[in-house]
Amino acid sequence: MANLKEFKREQILNQGIQLMMMHGYHGTGVKLLLDTVNVPKGSFYSYFESKENFTAEAITHYIEPFITRLQSYLNNSELDGLAAIKAYFDSLTQELENSDFKGGCLLGDLMGEIGGVSDVCRQALKAAINQYCTLLEQGLLSAQQQGIVRTDISPATMARLLFDAWQGALLHMKIEQSIIPLQRFSTELLDHYITN
Amino acid sequence: MANLKEFKREQILNQGIQLMMMHGYHGTGVKLLLDTVNVPKGSFYSYFESKENFTAEAITHYIEPFITRLQSYLNNSELDGLAAIKAYFDSLTQELENSDFKGGCLLGDLMGEIGGVSDVCRQALKAAINQYCTLLEQGLLSAQQQGIVRTDISPATMARLLFDAWQGALLHMKIEQSIIPLQRFSTELLDHYITN
DNA sequence: TGTATATAAGCGACCGGTCGTCTTTATTTT
DNA sequence: AAAATAAAGACGACCGGTCGCTTATATACA
Numbered sequence: 001m002a003n004l005k006e007f008k009r010e011q012i013l014n015q016g017i018q019l020m021m022m023h024g025y026h027g028t029g030v031k032l033l034l035d036t037v038n039v040p041k042g043s044f045y046s047y048f049e050s051k052e053n054f055t056a057e058a059i060t061h062y063i064e065p066f067i068t069r070l071q072s073y074l075n076n077s078e079l080d081g082l083a084a085i086k087a088y089f090d091s092l093t094q095e096l097e098n099s100d101f102k103g104g105c106l107l108g109d110l111m112g113e114i115g116g117v118s119d120v121c122r123q124a125l126k127a128a129i130n131q132y133c134t135l136l137e138q139g140l141l142s143a144q145q146q147g148i149v150r151t152d153i154s155p156a157t158m159a160r161l162l163f164d165a166w167q168g169a170l171l172h173m174k175i176e177q178s179i180i181p182l183q184r185f186s187t188e189l190l191d192h193y194i195t196n
Numbered sequence: 197m198a199n200l201k202e203f204k205r206e207q208i209l210n211q212g213i214q215l216m217m218m219h220g221y222h223g224t225g226v227k228l229l230l231d232t233v234n235v236p237k238g239s240f241y242s243y244f245e246s247k248e249n250f251t252a253e254a255i256t257h258y259i260e261p262f263i264t265r266l267q268s269y270l271n272n273s274e275l276d277g278l279a280a281i282k283a284y285f286d287s288l289t290q291e292l293e294n295s296d297f298k299g300g301c302l303l304g305d306l307m308g309e310i311g312g313v314s315d316v317c318r319q320a321l322k323a324a325i326n327q328y329c330t331l332l333e334q335g336l337l338s339a340q341q342q343g344i345v346r347t348d349i350s351p352a353t354m355a356r357l358l359f360d361a362w363q364g365a366l367l368h369m370k371i372e373q374s375i376i377p378l379q380r381f382s383t384e385l386l387d388h389y390i391t392n
Numbered sequence: 393t394g395t396a397t398a399t400a401a402g403c404g405a406c407c408g409g410t411c412g413t414c415t416t417t418a419t420t421t422t
Numbered sequence: 423a424a425a426a427t428a429a430a431g432a433c434g435a436c437c438g439g440t441c442g443c444t445t446a447t448a449t450a451c452a
Contacts, residue, residue, distance in 0.1 A: 024309040026222035030442065042399045042444085051442060102312065111367040112305035113220040116298065125371050153384065161384050164364030164377055165357070171307040172360050175321050181360055188349065188357050193389050226408060238410085238433045247408065 009047050011037045013061045016054065021103040024113050025055060025121075055110070056124035062106045063128040067135060074139045081143030085136065086190050089166070093182040096173065104174050108167040133159040140194070150196045158194055165189055205243050207233045209257045212250065217299040220309050221251060221317075251306070252320035258302045259324040263331060270335045277339030281332065282386050285362070289378040292369065300370050304363040329355040336390070346392045354390055361385055 015037050019028040030044055030051055039047075048054035073079065073088040096103070107125060114121050136159035143149035149158075165185055172181035211233050215224040226247055227237055235243075244250035269275065269284040292299070303321060310317050332355035339345035345354075361381055368377035 023313065024220060024222055026220055026441095027309070029440065031440075040399050042401085045443070046398075104308070104312065108364075108367060109308035111371055112300065112308040113223070115367065115370040116300065117219065122371055129368070129371065153388070157380060157384065160368070160377065161361070161380055164368050164381070165361040166364065167367055168304075168360030168362065168364035171304060171311065171363055172325070172356070174311040175307055175318055175325065181356065184353060184357055185360070188353065192349070222407095225406070227406075236433045238435090239431090241409070242431070242433095 005047075008037070008039060010061075012039060012044075012047060012054075013058050016058050017062050017106055018103075020055070020058065021106050021109060024109060026113070052118055052120050055114075055118075056120045059106065059110065059121065059124040059128050063132060067131060070132070070135050070139075074135070074142070080146050080148055081139045081141070082146075082148045082190065082195065085139045085143075085162075086186065089182075089186055089190065093179050093186070096170075096182065097179045101173055101177050101179075104170045105167060108170055111167075129163065133163050136162060148196060149194050153194075162189060162194075201243075204233070204235060206257075208235060208240075208243060208250075209254050212254050213258050213302055214299075216251070216254065217302050217305060220305060222309070248314055248316050251310075251314070252316045255302065255306065255317065255320040255324050259328060263327060266328075266331050266335075270331070270338070276342050276344055277335045277337070278342075278344045278386070278391065281335045281339070281358075282382065285378075285382055285386065289375050289382070292366075292378065293375045297369055297373050297375075300366045301363060304366055307363075325359065329359050332358060344392060345390050349390075358385060358390075 012033065016028065016033055019033055019036075022028075031041055034041055034044055044054075048057065069091075070085075070088050073084040073091075074081070076084060079087060107128060110121060111125055115125060116122075133156075137155040140149055140155035140158050144151050144155065166182075169181040169185040173179060208229065212224065212229055215229055215232075218224075226240055230237055230240055240250075244253065265287075266281075266284050269280040269287075270277070272280060275283060303324060306317060307321055311321060312318075329352075333351040336345055336351035336354050340347050340351065362378075365377040365381040369375060
């Protein structure tokens with residue numbers, strides 16, 4: 001029974017992520033969200049303390065599969081550090097093209113909408129971004145040691161720069177309804193900028 | 197009298213921009229917005245067709261001073277193309293630091309929140325971004341001709357890349373409450389990447 | 393029967409948008 | 423020039439609906 005509740009909880013999180021990527025924080029109503037996963041209105045607050053806290057959890061929940069995914073690319077011994085990172089971003093690009101640019105990135109959307117207002121969510125975003133960038137950093141460090149990536153810039157700096165540029169490219173993608181901004185990111189920054 | 201109405205109209209737009217940068221599109225109520233500029237509720241729709249159309253106009257209105265500002269830096273004959281661009285972004289950075297990272301960029305915020313949903317706003321965003329990037333392009337072209345900026349990448353590509361990376365850096369700034377992401381943009385991309 | 397959980401009904405507040413009234417301005421008639 | 427009328431614009435009350443959240447009650451389990 002506890003498992004069933006945990007399952008429902010995750011369903012709410014996943015559905016919330018989908019809706020918020022589409023309509024943002026304020027544009028996503030709790031009632032509507034719960035209806036789509038057949039959870040009674042009044043039950044929401046037995047799962048989560050508030051909408052704000054729910055969103056913070058959604059952020060943490062959202063980033064997990066991306067961490068896992070990037071991790072698995074980095075662990076692939078057939079790929080050097082840079083090739084892994086490139087393959088990872090290319091797979092994201094492919095996926096976004098297949099889904100007609102719906103969504104984008106929850107982190108980017110929420111950073112803009114409530115990043116400056118909700119402290120709870122800001123901390124969640126900060127942690128998620130840091131976790132993600134730290135992983136990128138590891139890949140870049142490997143690539144440096146393999147002699148593929150330039151060593152005059154620290155992996156930490158490069159990782160953050162790449163993250164930011166990717167977020168901007170995702171926003172641009174939404175507006176242009178095109179993967180060109182994503183491809184530009186890959187070509188210019190991964191191919192031309194950070195290589196040795 | 198027509199001037200007074202035009203003045204009020206602009207007041208609404210400016211106030212709307214401020215509120216939307218803080219709370220996003222859905223988080224900004226028409227009633228509240230009008231109260232702060234002493235315009236009666238019922239009058240809003242004599243100024244604007246709808247909230248959505250208002251927002252599209254706000255986007256266009258928002259970008260104008262940035263265009264003018266960048267333009268004036270580019271027209272400064274004491275600065276080469278690259279130095280102008282760098283000085284422009286540095287002045288923005290300075291300003292954001294002075295205002296404690298409130299705001300950020302309306303374009304970035306709205307791209308994330310409604311860029312994928314509202315066609316009217318998407319077109320306004322598209323136009324604003326294109327106008328902005330075209331200007332950047334001109335500066336980059338000058339800098340190329342002056343032998344300062346690398347010529348193996350087109351100004352159009354570089355301009356879009358810079359724009360996207362800047363947007364991402366602004367989001368990151370909000371979360372970290374720090375100008376470090378903005379400085380990283382300037383150092384890594386303007387100093388190290390695009391120079392010859 | 394007693395206790396804990398689940399939930400439907402409902403809270404006040406606010407949403408974007410409309411509508412009928414009232415004021416103001418412009419035009420016409422004396 | 424003054425008065426009467428018409429057109430235009432300003433405006434607040436109000437529309438149905440939704441917001442995030444609470445609470446009283448029903449249900450389930452001990």
